[in-house]
Amino acid sequence: TVFISLAMLKIKDSENSIITEFCKGIALVFANNKDSNTSKPNNDVEQKANQEEHRLSDELFNEMLPSVLPTIPGWELAKYFYPSDKRADFMDIFNLTTDKYMLLLGKCSGYGLNAAMYVSKLKVIIRCFIEEFQSPAKLLNKISKYLNTDLMPDLFVDVTAITFSPLDSQITVAMAGNTIPIINRTRSGYAELPELDTGIPLGLFNQGTEPYKDQIINIMPGDGIILHTDGITDLPGKGIERFSNEDLKNILEKLPEEDADDMLNTLVKQIKGKNSNELPEEDHSIIYLKAE
Numbered sequence: 001t002v003f004i005s006l007a008m009l010k011i012k013d014s015e016n017s018i019i020t021e022f023c024k025g026i027a028l029v030f031a032n033n034k035d036s037n038t039s040k041p042n043n044d045v046e047q048k049a050n051q052e053e054h055r056l057s058d059e060l061f062n063e064m065l066p067s068v069l070p071t072i073p074g075w076e077l078a079k080y081f082y083p084s085d086k087r088a089d090f091m092d093i094f095n096l097t098t099d100k101y102m103l104l105l106g107k108c109s110g111y112g113l114n115a116a117m118y119v120s121k122l123k124v125i126i127r128c129f130i131e132e133f134q135s136p137a138k139l140l141n142k143i144s145k146y147l148n149t150d151l152m153p154d155l156f157v158d159v160t161a162i163t164f165s166p167l168d169s170q171i172t173v174a175m176a177g178n179t180i181p182i183i184n185r186t187r188s189g190y191a192e193l194p195e196l197d198t199g200i201p202l203g204l205f206n207q208g209t210e211p212y213k214d215q216i217i218n219i220m221p222g223d224g225i226i227l228h229t230d231g232i233t234d235l236p237g238k239g240i241e242r243f244s245n246e247d248l249k250n251i252l253e254k255l256p257e258e259d260a261d262d263m264l265n266t267l268v269k270q271i272k273g274k275n276s277n278e279l280p281e282e283d284h285s286i287i288y289l290k291a292e
Helices: 002-007 013-038 043-063 113-129 136-147 245-253 260-275
Strands: 075-082 089-097 100-108 157-164 170-176 182-185 190-192 215-218 224-228 284-291
Touching: 043 113, 075 089, 075 260, 089 113, 089 284, 100 113, 100 224, 100 284, 113 136, 113 157, 136 157, 136 170, 157 224, 182 245, 190 245, 224 245, 224 260, 245 260, 260 284
Parallel strands: none
Antiparallel strands: 075 284, 089 100, 100 157, 157 170, 170 215, 182 190, 182 224, 224 284
């Protein structure tokens, strides 16, 4: 069913690397399953198979986090990705037209090779539908209908999708279970947690007709928007408490106005504190988009 589903899509040449790794993953899962059913227990063989699955999973997730972000007129764009041993986060950005962009940031509910293949297929679906469905909500609604037929019901994804343009001061947001973005009003000295419908994760269950809605955030020059996955808010804060979005908001309000890269570096240092050298329990992914 997985092969048939992918074959029904119009695959572009640019997707070949992801598709190749995806197929390697399927072949490895089949091979390991066959070995476990037909071979006597062998700890060395099992360990080698697990290491190969882990390596392939990392390769797939590496493909799903861009190493370089594009230069976009009128906007500064910065990223912070710190992978854990249980990879789950993904991100993509698209130039829809000469003056319109879409950015997606999300996280899979699971980890390992199955999760990597699930997200790989999701990214192929996104790239196949992105030209036709250029609104965040329309794209998520289309993907939701497709994932409802998936045969991996134990997996789902949290996603935030936004569109923005150098020509106006609005950001359009649609959310599927991800953490609420934070608006950094640097020139006013405060940060804002907008009231947004966070929605239900993609692929969780059949959600009916068009459950996702476009929502508008108004941006002024100098303002920025923080997108992040919940690995950030799962970091230990003061005492035994975890960071919340309110904690991130309070940190942002104390920071001076800086360019996107410097601001994000300062924010990460404030968040991580003494834990800066420790391998995180979950992926840490933050995108900062600032209007010039």
